[in-house]
Amino acid sequence: MIHSAREFWTVFHGMVLGSLFLLSFSGVMVGLYSLRSDLLTPRGVIQRIRLLKIGTVAMAITSWLTVITGTYIVYPWYRAKPPEGVSNLLDYPRSYLLSVPNLAIFHTLGMEWKEHVAWFSPILATVVAYMIWRFGDQIADHLTLRNAIAVFFITSFSAAAIAGLFGAFIAKAAPIL
Amino acid sequence: MGKVKLSRDRHIQQRTPTKVDGAISAAMLSSGIGCLVIGLLTTGAVISEWLKNALNWWNPAGPLSGKTSVGVIVWLIAWAVFHSVWKGQETELKKTFTISLILIAIGFALTFPPVFEAFE
Numbered sequence: 001m002i003h004s005a006r007e008f009w010t011v012f013h014g015m016v017l018g019s020l021f022l023l024s025f026s027g028v029m030v031g032l033y034s035l036r037s038d039l040l041t042p043r044g045v046i047q048r049i050r051l052l053k054i055g056t057v058a059m060a061i062t063s064w065l066t067v068i069t070g071t072y073i074v075y076p077w078y079r080a081k082p083p084e085g086v087s088n089l090l091d092y093p094r095s096y097l098l099s100v101p102n103l104a105i106f107h108t109l110g111m112e113w114k115e116h117v118a119w120f121s122p123i124l125a126t127v128v129a130y131m132i133w134r135f136g137d138q139i140a141d142h143l144t145l146r147n148a149i150a151v152f153f154i155t156s157f158s159a160a161a162i163a164g165l166f167g168a169f170i171a172k173a174a175p176i177l
Numbered sequence: 178m179g180k181v182k183l184s185r186d187r188h189i190q191q192r193t194p195t196k197v198d199g200a201i202s203a204a205m206l207s208s209g210i211g212c213l214v215i216g217l218l219t220t221g222a223v224i225s226e227w228l229k230n231a232l233n234w235w236n237p238a239g240p241l242s243g244k245t246s247v248g249v250i251v252w253l254i255a256w257a258v259f260h261s262v263w264k265g266q267e268t269e270l271k272k273t274f275t276i277s278l279i280l281i282a283i284g285f286a287l288t289f290p291p292v293f294e295a296f297e
Contacts, residue, residue: 067245071242072238076237076238079237112290115241116215116216116241116244116245116288117288117289119248120281123252124208124212124281126208127205127208130204134200134201135197135198135200144270151278155281159285
């Protein structure tokens, strides 16, 4: 049950956008891996490229929305400093995590890495979407290019996965309420 | 069966051209530069208090706003420049791909807290 705007944006950022990106990965990856002119009919290649174009553009847009909502909507609530004299830090996740020795690592390692590395994902996803759109018809015949695009795509996913994993741990240890 | 597949893959790999349109290389290399810049600014903001303050473009998000915005701006400028220079020309895919991956890997490392905290 969502009780506040903060909860809504946190869920939208992590559970809707972030999960959508991560879940779409396997479908697009299978499409990219099987995009080979020696395995598909010419019509099959055209159909596969069309699906890949839609999939990669959707993922790039999702990835941008995830990092923008994360950095400019959710993160300010996370890092807000508690006013003088406030002893209950649960409304200030960063300060709360740092005040509990066992949980501090979620900020010092988790959030510090997540907030930066997450931005690699939309950059790389955009480049993948561009290459599929612009050179999609060549990829089925060009194994080296297809493999290179797959590596970029996996790297984009890895950055998002690191951010998503730490985001889940942090939300569990110090939720934004 | 496995040998047949391997031999077929090798055959396809051999007839695959090693050169690609420069627009592909421009897209790959610029993304590597963008990731590297985010990594450099992440570590740079730990080393230099001045840089940290200069990157504080929007107070609620702190220096993260500047680090990521500069990274994205540099990526887009690099992409536009490389694209205009290389478009329509043949470029070596493996070379550009390798350099791009190295830049991305350095960027990854420089955003990893144990690495940038070593400069504190």
